[in-house]
Amino acid sequence: MQNIIDRFISYVTIDTESDPNSQTTPSTEKQWVLAKKLVEELKAIGMEDVTIDDHSYVMATLPSNVEHDVPTIGFVSHFDTTPDFTGANVKPQIIENYDGGDILLNAEQNIVLSPNYFKDLLQYKGQTLITTNGLTLLGADDKAGITEIVTAMEYLIKNPKIKHGKIRICFTPDEEIGRGADLFDVEKFGAKWAYTMDGSQIGELEYENFNAAGVKITFKGKSVHPGYAKGKMINSMLIANDFINQLPKGETPQETKGYEGFFHVTQLSGSIEETKLELIIRDHDMKKFLKRKELVHKITKKINKDFAKQFGEDIVITEIKDQYYNMKEKVEPVFFIIDLAEKAMKSLNIKPLIKPIRGGTDGCRLSYMGLPCPNIFAGGHNFHGKYEYVPVESMQKAVEVIVKIAELTATTDFSELEKKSKGKKKKEKK
Ligand SMILES: [Zn+2]
Numbered sequence: 001m002q003n004i005i006d007r008f009i010s011y012v013t014i015d016t017e018s019d020p021n022s023q024t025t026p027s028t029e030k031q032w033v034l035a036k037k038l039v040e041e042l043k044a045i046g047m048e049d050v051t052i053d054d055h056s057y058v059m060a061t062l063p064s065n066v067e068h069d070v071p072t073i074g075f076v077s078h079f080d081t082t083p084d085f086t087g088a089n090v091k092p093q094i095i096e097n098y099d100g101g102d103i104l105l106n107a108e109q110n111i112v113l114s115p116n117y118f119k120d121l122l123q124y125k126g127q128t129l130i131t132t133n134g135l136t137l138l139g140a141d142d143k144a145g146i147t148e149i150v151t152a153m154e155y156l157i158k159n160p161k162i163k164h165g166k167i168r169i170c171f172t173p174d175e176e177i178g179r180g181a182d183l184f185d186v187e188k189f190g191a192k193w194a195y196t197m198d199g200s201q202i203g204e205l206e207y208e209n210f211n212a213a214g215v216k217i218t219f220k221g222k223s224v225h226p227g228y229a230k231g232k233m234i235n236s237m238l239i240a241n242d243f244i245n246q247l248p249k250g251e252t253p254q255e256t257k258g259y260e261g262f263f264h265v266t267q268l269s270g271s272i273e274e275t276k277l278e279l280i281i282r283d284h285d286m287k288k289f290l291k292r293k294e295l296v297h298k299i300t301k302k303i304n305k306d307f308a309k310q311f312g313e314d315i316v317i318t319e320i321k322d323q324y325y326n327m328k329e330k331v332e333p334v335f336f337i338i339d340l341a342e343k344a345m346k347s348l349n350i351k352p353l354i355k356p357i358r359g360g361t362d363g364c365r366l367s368y369m370g371l372p373c374p375n376i377f378a379g380g381h382n383f384h385g386k387y388e389y390v391p392v393e394s395m396q397k398a399v400e401v402i403v404k405i406a407e408l409t410a411t412t413d414f415s416e417l418e419k420k421s422k423g424k425k426k427k428e429k430k
Contacts, residue, residue: 005128008092008130008140013092014030015030016028016031017030018082027174031174038079039058041150048060048061048063056173057173059169074194079172079173080173087139090137098124100122102116113389124393124394131388135386141378148378148398148402152399168189178360181365186371194372194373195376196363197377197378198375201394205338206357207328208357213321214279214323215319216276217243217278218275219236219243219276220273220317221237221274223271236274236315237270251263258355258356259356281293325368377394379397
């Protein structure tokens, strides 16, 4: 456990905040510091083919130690932290044998991490927690994932009796600003499938995420002196308002959960002459996703028709761009990779928590780039803020899951499993 704690702290005390306004990759120079440290560390523990490319993607290989053919698998994490909350000067606190009560993160500002509000804390009574000092995020998202992958590789190198095939690992920059997969060289990585170690609480296993689109709408108007405006003025802000009102009620992020999709207005700014509206569309179900996009076009058309005479040209201009898709479609044909992860967890007495992601992951992008890539827990809670914490025991379990998946991959007959996966798919179609 001490090994995990020391390693984790050595990563989170390096600031790697990414920046959505930067055009470079990595988006911030400081991400190089951790990337280069990881290269040295991977070499030091005995990994092979340790590489870092021009965009700071770190890759390495653990060669197979068996004679027979085993599919190459991969593990992936990201080393940047979110720009939503500061990641500079992280001062982790270690709470041993957590007693189930309030944790005072910062006495000066009276910042308390309390199980009254964060009920998940109670399941970690008696465990060792790593928290912030109340002033920064922790960076367990996703330096817990990196810690786990490095520790698991080190364990496999030190314990050659555990048999495994070839394992590839990759650490990426800029996941938090949605660009972690952009320059990921899937071919160079060369794995048949991979897992991102980037989920939250122990047991999480995720292979379904949203289908996602972004919508940009411009409403035009006509400004006329309000005293003489009757029949002449067109107020673009009111048209935008009318548009929003035609979206289905109750289908917003704050009113939905589970598999329920939504429309989410993210930006609205305007004047009489011109109003700009941005929204995002999310749905796990492809048919419903397409319907949502259709509805936006329908409302656009209707308003354009209503104003056709008065305005002379289209008064609403709508642009919809798909952002990412549900990885389920790419994971289902190889569903044994989920079975494998589930089996690994169960054999370690971890209850698999399979639930749909209400967002996207780098794994979903990678899945569409040819690398099926579900997501496994890394152990942390309350990501992207000062209440972030991670139980060391959960990180230890994640290490064991990685080792177990490696082991199971070397002993599983995949031809049988592949048949089963295909059978499952056929059944579902019926
Ligand atoms: Zn993450």
